[in-house]
Amino acid sequence: MTLTKNDLELLSKKGISERKVNEQIETFKEGIPFVQLEKAVTVGEGILKFDAEEEKRLIERFDKAQNTMELLKFVPASGAASRMFKALFNFLDAYDPSEESLDDYVERTGDTEIQTFCEGLTDFPFYKMVQNRISGKASSKDEEVYLFVKEMMSEDALNYGFYPKGLLPFHNYGDHTATPFEEHLKEASVYAKTDDTAKLHFTISEQHGDMFNQEFSNCKDRVSSESQTSFDVSYSYQKPSTDTIAVAMDNEPFRTDDGSILFRPGGHGALIENLNDQDADIVFIKNIDNVTVPRFAGDVVDSKKVLAGVLLKVQAKAFEYARLLMDGNLTAGQLDEIKSFLENELNGRLSNKFASFNIGQQIDILKDKVNRPIRICGMVKNEGEPGGGPFWIKDQKGNVSLQIIESAQIDMDNADQADILKNATHFNPVDLVCGIKNYKGEKYDLMNFVDTKQGFITGKTKDGRELKALELPGLWNGAMAYWNTIFVEVPLQTFSPVKTVNDLLKPAHQVQ
Structure with missing residues (x-):
């Protein structure tokens, strides 16, 4: 591929290297293989389900620790309505x-x-x-x-x-209407607050920045007064360096009418860089349109605290074992204990050859597996047609892991794969509680845990011409592929997205 002077200036302006462009073009040429589903994840086979007493203990664990940690609510909110x-x-x-x-x-x-x-x-x-x-x-x-x-x-x-979806009127309180932005402030005041301050970070489109600032000015005093909470709100935009090149049908760079190369936003997977810029002990991730009215808020809050309690419980063990592994002087019994924890609680899978490695090699492998960011993902039971959700998958190297997979990543012409999808019991509501620091309190570089091979190639048009576009691995898909992952069943009432305007007529969005 030959780049012109104007091409190079455009790359420099966006902060995109020529090497990255060449890699993306090679991806178009090679194609992105479908994921290989091993089996759907079910309760007892990769999904945890707690009874009322267990949930109570997990909530208490989080409540006890809440004011000792820095908490953040991270809300992808750039979607237009x-x-x-x-x-x-x-x-x-x-x-x-x-x-x-x-x-x-x-x-x-x-x-x-x-x-x-x-x-x-x-x-x-x-x-x-x-x-x-x-x-x-x-x-x-x-x-x-x-x-x-x-x-x-x-x-x-x-x-x-x-409008950005987050700034539309969603709920009618009589004396005012509330936007999803305002409802997220209310939620954060309960489970993402340290002492009297809740921190929220919204990823938005740059063109909507003034609108979000105005909405915060309009509602912050009301919400602060009702919740006795101060709010620390920040914003970021999808970085131009995460844009991806578009190609024509012959895999050559797609050029617009003025001859310039076309770049397109890389999808929500680009937000892993925005997340990587954040610093907190626990990060709650939830989409902007998934909010509810007060009478359902208790279930939502309890569910978030359960997930956070699971994170604290498993993280305490992971940190303890990470310290032991760093010291290096472990007995065979301790190694077995760590291996069991990794497999049974962190859902990690080790090579069949693991037992044949010497102690030093086993320690290095366990050290790598344990020292990773942790995500606790709420999963909702399917009530209708199954879609993307939690699956055991096998990568090209034969490694098996828990992943959140979208239906577009699955070969629906393969009867066995389609059957696994059809029999899935749960789907992904985008409900994550994340630990992004290691046992020393140092933040992980989240870019080290991305599976770059889990992107998407889609067909689009521009100026009446066909093109191929590349989406980066999704934020909760390939962008978190190498995290330690735990799935937990959460109540259906915690999932109330507004995908069409008529969804606002559902009980979850009717105040009265």
Whole structure:
């Protein structure tokens, strides 16, 4: 590949090396193999499930330690709301109230999403605000619905499709509506607070920075007063150096009409670098749209504390064994004890040849396996169609490990692999509690634990031309592939994402 002077200037501006570009092009040429599923993870076979008494002890463990640690809530929040309103954009394009009734439109198109939207209209948190803006403008009920949606979506009106999802009105409290951003502050005040201060870090799009600052100004006094908590809020953006090159269908760099190379954002896997910049004893990770109203908040808080209690319990042992391994003078019994801990509690898997290695080699292997960041991942029981979730996988070197796998990483043309996915009992709600420091209190370099081979190649278009895009290994997928991983079943009510606008009609988002 020959790079022009302008190409090199662009690489320099982004902070991307020529070597990295060449590696990415080679990835396109070689392709990314599907993961090899060994089996789905189930309760008792990779997923822990606790009874009420065990949960109580884990919560107490965390409560006792909470004010002695630095805690952080890390919230990926850069997603725009455009996909959330896809059905409404389609409706505006396809419906003309002067040509047909709303009932006829629904019957003609089978658009059940707009039907649900209309039936629940008064229950949306933004109903009164939008209604006040269009009051008196409609000559019929059908036209009123059309104008309502237009007021929500038009660029010269509320323009909700432009908003980051985290700043949309989600919950109606009567005297005010709350955004997901505000709800995350409330949550953090309970389980991510040290003394009287909760620290939160949001990864956002740079264009939305002023909007997030304004929302914090609008709600911080109210939430601080209600929760008796001060908030330390910080933001970061996806780094330009994590952008990935796009290629044409012949795997040559895709060039735009002005001749420049096209780079695209690397997906949420790029956020491992943002996470790597943080410093805390425990990091809670949760997506921006997964919030709930107060009557369900207790279950959410208890669940987070259970996960944190599991982390503290297993981390205490890991740190103890890491110190023993560093000293190096271990008996055969101690080595067996550490090996058992690694396999039975950290879900690590050792080579069949491990027993044939000498003591020094075994110590080095155990030292490497134990001295890793730890993630405790909440998993929700499948209630519908299975998707991405927890699996035992085998990598190309034959190593078996616990991973969170997306359905796009699985070869669905392979009947055995498809069957494993079909029989999965749990899915991934993005509910992680992470320990990112070693036994000395030093922060791990998280970039050392990424499996770069777990990215995605997807088909896109630009200016009417096809291209191939590369997404980096997902934040909770390949970006954490070499962490020590523990899965814990959490209640379904802790998972209340808003993927479409109609999700706001669910009980988890209705205050009354």
